[in-house]
Amino acid sequence: MAYGSPRTDADVEVYYTHIRGGRRPSPESLEELRERYRAIGSSPLEAITRRQAAALGGRLGLPSFAGMQHAPPFIDEAVAKARAAGVERLVALPLAPHFAEMSLGGYERAVRACWDGPLVFIRGFHDHPAFASAVRGLLKETVRAFRPDRLFFTAHSLPARIVQEGDGYDARLLESCDLVVEGLDLPPWEFAFQSASTTGEPWLGPDLLVAIERSGARRVLVCPIGFVADHLEILYDLDVEAQAFAASRGIEIRRTASFNRRPEFIAALASVVEGALTAATNPAGRI
Numbered sequence: 420m421a422y423g424s425p426r427t428d429a430d431v432e433v434y435y436t437h438i439r440g441g442r443r444p445s446p447e448s449l450e451e452l453r454e455r456y457r458a459i460g461s462s463p464l465e466a467i468t469r470r471q472a473a474a475l476g477g478r479l480g481l482p483s484f485a486g487m488q489h490a491p492p493f494i495d496e497a498v499a500k501a502r503a504a505g506v507e508r509l510v511a512l513p514l515a516p517h518f519a520e521m522s523l524g525g526y527e528r529a530v531r532a533c534w535d536g537p538l539v540f541i542r543g544f545h546d547h548p549a550f551a552s553a554v555r556g557l558l559k560e561t562v563r564a565f566r567p568d569r570l571f572f573t574a575h576s577l578p579a580r581i582v583q584e585g586d587g588y589d590a591r592l593l594e595s596c597d598l599v600v601e602g603l604d605l606p607p608w609e610f611a612f613q614s615a616s617t618t619g620e621p622w623l624g625p626d627l628l629v630a631i632e633r634s635g636a637r638r639v640l641v642c643p644i645g646f647v648a649d650h651l652e653i654l655y656d657l658d659v660e661a662q663a664f665a666a667s668r669g670i671e672i673r674r675t676a677s678f679n680r681r682p683e684f685i686a687a688l689a690s691v692v693e694g695a696l697t698a699a700t701n702p703a704g705r706i
Contacts, residue, residue: 420494420513420526423487424462424650428453430490437489448617455655464650465490467679468514471648474685475512479692482506488526495533508537510692514647516550516595518543519588521577539699541691545591549687551598554644556683557675558603561640565673567606569636571627572596574645575652576612579621589623595644609634613643613661614652628664631672639665641674647684649677 425434431453435444444452456462469485476483482504486497501509511534513526527540544550558570574592581588596610611630615622631639641661646653657674665672678684 420486420488420497420511420530421464421468421515421648422650423490423493424464425456425490426461426465428456431456434490455651455659458659459651459654462650462654464648467648467650470680471514471685471688474680475688475692478685478689481510488529494526494529498530498533502534509534509539510695511538511540512688512692513541513543515645516543516545516647517574517588517591517645518545519577519581519586520584521581521586522575522588539695541695543591544687544691545595546598547687547691547694548598549690551595553678553681553683553687554595554599554642554675555603557678558599558605558640558642561673561675562605565638565640567636567638567640567673569631569634569638570606570608570640570642571630572599572608572610572642572644573613573627573657574643576615576622576624576626578618579623582623592645599642599644606640614656628661631661631665631670632668637670639670639672641672643674643677647678649679653677 423434425431432443432449435449435452436442443449465485465487468487472483472485482501484497484501486492486494488494498509509530511526511530513523515523518524523543527542530538530540572592572595577588593610596608600608609630611625611627612623613627615626625633627641641657643653643657653674661672
């Protein structure tokens with residue numbers, strides 16, 4: 420499962436209205452959103468998610484189905500296809516490493532609303548050794564060609580109130596980073612958030628661009644550890660917005676590649692799923 424993305428320019432309003440629980444974005448916000456998608460051409464997220472699902476299913480030898488939270492094919496459509504295919508036990512895997520009730524909790528509620536059979540819901544994989552190893556591979560690959568003086572790990576920001584609610588999203592992010600950097604020869608690093616929405620309430624910080632400027636670094640590497648595929652938050656927020664910010668200040672920014680359908684990431688996901696199935700299996704061998 421993934422967040423989803425609009426397929427065409429005409430779908431942008433419907434997509435963001437769904438995200439906002441039926442409230443349409445203002446004309447000004449809508450035009451800004453459309454301009455962002457135009458700047459990247461279109462979001463490849465749906466196509467990438469389908470390829471990730473197919474590759475993972477092939478590796479595991481299991482039927483796989485792709486569903487999106489806010490755009491077609493919706494999660495309930497994917498569940499319906501699984502049911503029609505005769506699936507009796509379901510593994511639900513959000514393609515996001517770090518659990519937060521506000522984000523991945525929504526995927527779980529969506530699945531449980533349309534599936535009443537045996538279910539293994541994977542609540543993130545931020546501390547899985549195979550995931551940490553795959554991220555280390557991306558970093559090694561990048562620093563061979565570009566030696567930064569500062570490394571920033573990033574993930575999507577969420578409203579700051581989740582900290583007071585005891586969610587633990589920020590702690591899980593830092594735990595991932597600590598696991599990844601262990602034993603690597605890397606420059607000083609810190610964590611920053613990106614892609615905060617304008618909702619009238621505080622969001623988790625520091626913001627990536629503020630943190631970069633404050634650091635004084637001239638050669639910056641960004642590792643968006645909270646994302647596993649190319650989409651708007653990568654292709655616009657980092658490749659367009661952050662690059663324009665850097666160019667205006669004489670800073671060079673590069674980022675690690677997205678996993679998309681890289682074999683090491685599919686292998687990591689397979690390990691995550693196999694581990695979840697093992698943990699959910701009782702002595703009789705049934706989920």
